[in-house]
Amino acid sequence: MICRLLLVVVIMASSLGLADAQSSKHNVAHRGASAYAPEHTLAAYRLAIEQGADFVEQDLAVTKDGVLICLHDPTLERTTNVEQLFPERSTMVSWEGKTTRSWLANDFTLAEIKRLDAGSWFDPKFAQEKIPTFDEAVALIRGRAGIFPELKTPEVYKGRDVDFETLVAAALDKHQLRGLGADRSTAIILQTFSEESARKLSAMKIGVPVVLLLSTGKGWDTAARVNEWKGIVQGLGPNKSVLLDNPRLVEWAHAAGMTVTPYTFRSANSGTFPSVRAEMEHFLYTLGVDAVFTDNPDQFPRR
Numbered sequence: 001m002i003c004r005l006l007l008v009v010v011i012m013a014s015s016l017g018l019a020d021a022q023s024s025k026h027n028v029a030h031r032g033a034s035a036y037a038p039e040h041t042l043a044a045y046r047l048a049i050e051q052g053a054d055f056v057e058q059d060l061a062v063t064k065d066g067v068l069i070c071l072h073d074p075t076l077e078r079t080t081n082v083e084q085l086f087p088e089r090s091t092m093v094s095w096e097g098k099t100t101r102s103w104l105a106n107d108f109t110l111a112e113i114k115r116l117d118a119g120s121w122f123d124p125k126f127a128q129e130k131i132p133t134f135d136e137a138v139a140l141i142r143g144r145a146g147i148f149p150e151l152k153t154p155e156v157y158k159g160r161d162v163d164f165e166t167l168v169a170a171a172l173d174k175h176q177l178r179g180l181g182a183d184r185s186t187a188i189i190l191q192t193f194s195e196e197s198a199r200k201l202s203a204m205k206i207g208v209p210v211v212l213l214l215s216t217g218k219g220w221d222t223a224a225r226v227n228e229w230k231g232i233v234q235g236l237g238p239n240k241s242v243l244l245d246n247p248r249l250v251e252w253a254h255a256a257g258m259t260v261t262p263y264t265f266r267s268a269n270s271g272t273f274p275s276v277r278a279e280m281e282h283f284l285y286t287l288g289v290d291a292v293f294t295d296n297p298d299q300f301p302r303r
């Protein structure tokens with residue numbers, strides 16, 4: 001009986017990706033190798049794998065026809081030529097406390113989104129790059145690295161008949177990324193800034209680890225605050241400044257059985273550190289975090 005119980009626990013831990021996620025320090029390619037290739041393109045994901053990333057991050061958005069795509073902003077104009085191709089299709093969009101005229105991805109079908117150039121804004125040599133679907137990202141990454149999707153800006157879908165968490169759960173089932181029959185070669189961890197979304201994923205027993213992202217100024221300065229999330233999420237993903245202000249967060253999270261994966265480490269801004277490698281080194285081996293989100297996966301200091 002005890003042996004059977006142990007077996008069940010081991011199977012559950014591996015299907016959740018927990019064994020993988022907690023065994024060593026992990027290099028999470030933020031939006032792919034986004035220092036060197038346009039974020040959230042297959043070129044950026046491919047390069048991240050070549051540079052040795054343990055996980056490749058996707059920010060997820062939902063198209064008008066209900067398809068999960070990989071896109072950081074809820075809107076299309078920063079990283080595509082949507083203004084040129086669809087000049088009449090902008091609307092007033094409220095996001096991060098601002099209301100601006102924008103091209104919301106959820107107003108466009110996948111077929112329309114696939115017409116956009118998602119690479120030229122970064123460098124003309126990437127002009128052929130498209131916004132990938134989550135399915136395309138999984139097909140490229142699975143078996144080569146882990147997958148680290150974020151349910152991005154769920155507030156944008158309020159009143160739009162989009163059940164983001166259920167769409168993600170269905171995608172995990174479609175790709176056999178959760179449950180007893182899960183693909184063991186591909187670890188998966190979900191992430192969200194939304195406490196509501198994190199609680200919903202827990203209530204629906206999503207079956208894979210969930211990281212709650214912490215932006216600055218949210219009052220994560222007590223062990224009690226961390227313990228509120230014990231058993232609901234399996235990790236915290238603080239802005240790196242949150243950890244510099246309060247390094248004890250790592251100790252509290254670990255005591256509660258949670259991993260810590262701060263964001264974002266980039267060569268374009270390594271603060272007071274001499275290099276992004278030195279900055280990651282400090283967080284990983286002095287502060288003791290488990291993984292880092294970095295635009296520069298080639299600079300990850302492995303020991």
Ligand code: G3P
Pocket residue numbers: 030059072150191213237263264293
């Ligand atoms: O998801 C971790 C990190 O990516 C959070 O910041 O804005 O790049 O999604 P953002």
Ligand code: CA
Pocket residue numbers: 057058059150
């Ligand atoms: Ca993200």
